[in-house]
Amino acid sequence: MAIEERAATEADYPPGETTIVVLGHVDHGKSTLVGRLLLDAGLIAADCLEFARKRSAERGRELELAFLLDGLAEEQEQGVTIDFTLVRFRSGGCSFVLADAPGHREFLLNMMSGASRADAALLVVDASEGMREQTRRHAMLLGLLGVTRATVVITKMDRVDWSEEVFRDLAREGRRLLEESGVTVADCVPVSALLGENVTTRSERMAWYDGPTVTGALQSNIPASTPDDTRFRMMVQDVYRWGERHLLAGRVESGSVAVGQEVALWPGGERSRVQALEAWPGPPSASAGTGETVALEMAGPHLAERGMVLSSPSLSLFPVRAFDARIFWLGQDALNVGDRHRLRIGHQETGAHVARFHRIVDPGEISESVDASSLPPGFVGECTIVLDHPLVLETFRSCPVMGRFVLVDRCRVAGGGIVSGLSPGSRKKDGA
């Protein structure tokens, strides 16, 4: 029985909300698909719908669904999404946030900003055009961002005469692209967002298809939120020195923390005990779980500052000077071996440079570059990074928050990546 035909109960779904990024090549119909999902779910305010109708009519169109998302004047005039936006979406008892990302190469950084917040993705492919440069690039970058689940949506099926053969070929190719970058694909759905076929309601024109609709696929593809490692980790965001009291502000990134618990303070590894979890209004809390912001008062004198890491004493963390990484680069000029930039991981920051590239790939073409000394914008590289000062980090696989970083070029985030190994040069594939 298809998922959307079953009455969902609260117990079927996690209480949280899943963020889904919508990706794909420019003009393949991402905003139109999101507009259709919202419209079919009755989530568009009457005045906003009226506005989109009016703007569409001025362009001689009936209703441009993308105008429900593309809010900037330039986006509507040029018919292109410039920047991402987030909208709430509910279906069958599940709550989602949809991130409608731009497909144009020029706006790749905006796509990454939207996608870096996602739990799962919809990769949109125009049936009449197939895989294009940004389809491939987005698929590869998705894996690098740590998004591990996706649905392939083949759009504009009306333009290929609802052909099952076209769908099968593209679905196979989309699945392969995503799986190569470490993303699991549960479903591939053929749709016409324009006509509303297989988005929320099942298509009669594509009776040959017996899988879920887009909403059905979204509901059945919610990633589990059970972390592998439940040991306590927190990065010190700030220290509030109020009178005699010192409070360590931060967010619990994994595990939990409670009054009386022993913790280690890195990079030094000193031990201390949690004396209180300050809260307002009301009395101090006894404990806090993953995702909660806290203000900890520690027993005994200690010197703490932003950038330090607190953890369960059973974790052995240590500062590293060099590590292996998979990085993406979106700066204006290429990233060369030896170029110095600032590297931020959590609240830690220092200068950094690439000592050598092991491999450079153009994700748009999935081809390797011969020049291994420089990473062009939009490319992905495997490399060894050397830091000016040692930082406390882990591989992305052992703890995502402690193993992902951004590179800052003159005040702007221009790239980033994931830590794949802590023994540089061993080329152990750990993070991908």
Added chain:
Amino acid sequence: MDRSARLEQESIYILREAYARFRNPAMLWSIGKDSTALLWLARKAFLGRCPMPLVHIDTTLKIPEMIEHRDRLVREWNLDLVVASNEEALAGGMGPESGRMECCGALKTEPFRRIVAEKGYDAVLLGIRRDEERSRSKERIFSPRGGDFSWAYKEQPPEIWGQYNTDAPPGGHVRVHPILDWTELDVWEYISRERIPVVGLYFARGGKRYRSLGCHPCTEPIASTATTVDEIVEEVRAMRVSERAGRAQDRADVYAMQKLRSSGYM
């Protein structure tokens, strides 16, 4: 964690990040429900006190009840309030009859611009939300503004994995939007959950209430019977028209807000 708890924790994280990274941040307070919820979140983030000044841009066209509410909270919550107005424009008779866009520019953007320059604020925290308006839907959480207050909305800095742009451009400042991802319903549910005091104009009197509060001449009340926060939550949940439909500002020109905001408006 449910949505409301998750949004609260994210906002606290953003508030603490702004406080840690900027030398001289300030918070804009319009006395409306959103910026009052933001103020409450700041008191939570900093454990009962708001460690930054609150800037109120007084157009003098605000409804008197809002000023009473402001002054009461300033006393009770021990707040550092900074009031800014454009005295010359007011003396010259500026008002909505001079043109709504002109009025917003002269009585809001201009005094805002001056107070930021005068006090040297390098960050300004605001309670705007994506679901309020089309150009706000495309905002960043940390959004830089140039020395001329301009918003380069076509080339916004990336925000990847919660690594925000915390460097103000030379002579400029960074707008910080801790409740950008909240919706109108989220704000009301939070006000209900936390029992945050809001100005009485939001509650129905004689079959009408204000859904959105701006200046008196440019804000219209809506038909409503909601007299408590929980009744407002129920009403908003059933609404099929967006929040700012009662604001004249947005009707003046379809892209009025984008135009106002690209030159410094909130």
